[in-house]
Amino acid sequence: MNLFGETENWVFKLNPILIKYHDRKHPLAYQNLYQLLIMVILSAQDSDANINTLSPSLFLRYPSLQSLQETKPIELYPFIINVKYFENKANWIIEIARRLKNDINIPLNIKDLTVLKGIGRKSAHVILREFNKPAQGIITDLHVLRVAPRIGIVLSTKDALKAEKQLMQLFPQTIWGNVGMAISFLGREICRPKPNCHNCPINSSCMYFINNNLH
Incomplete structure (x- = not known):
């Protein structure tokens, strides 16, 4: 059950950004x-x-x-x-x-x-x-804390651990390593504090987009 009382396949709905950002390296320009x-x-x-x-x-x-x-x-x-x-x-x-x-x-x-x-x-x-190690949780940074509630995936909170636990319950462990970073990249590039909704690849599944009649 999702936050709105209906069964939702969020893996399917987030698939466009999971694909888009799957191999994207973190923005920190490290060498080792x-x-x-x-x-x-x-x-x-x-x-x-x-x-x-x-x-x-x-x-x-x-x-x-x-x-x-x-x-x-x-x-x-x-x-x-x-x-x-x-x-x-x-x-x-x-x-x-x-x-x-x-x-x-x-x-x-x-x-x-x-x-x-x-x-x-x-x-x-x-x-x-x-470094391609098995995920033991989900990246929950400031971008994820802003974007995930906006989409409708988790309840709004400033508590990263609380949000991470919600995400971990919602997504299978097989994609834990990618889903948090995908949401973070979306927040960095499109779903900014002032979101560019019409260019978002998952706007049809976003509660903010739907509730604000941005079609």
Whole structure:
């Protein structure tokens, strides 16, 4: 049963965006697992575009976890000073480097990733998806929190975990790795705060589009 009391095949209804975004790489311009780990930490409450701009110089100076082990957080400041909450993030990055010691020790499972400072469920899901690991949940970022209720898939909430649990109950685990990112890409490109509904590939299934008589 969906939120409106009728049985709905949301997998079928979202199929256009599942196909459209299936092989789309995450917008963070990483080159390896180490870079993605650092970039997802830096991107929290900041923009991917900002992190993409500053990361080359950061990684040129610090190309691996090993290179960060003897670094003090303050030494990272010049590279990330334009990132929101850069002081906290510098502390988390150095703590992770000292904990893991080597890039090969970066975990690829939800339990061990979320133990690391600065890595929440959303960031962990992104890492697992990008490295083709079995999904252990659904990416639920700010775009998903805006778009999924608008479509009518979940109840409106600011609680990412609550929304993720609703999504996990609705979709089969076989597509968990793709459905959250597909909704996120839709939110980035079309279903913006001011949505471009007439160019949306799933507008015929969207409650916002239907209820606002946008046909």
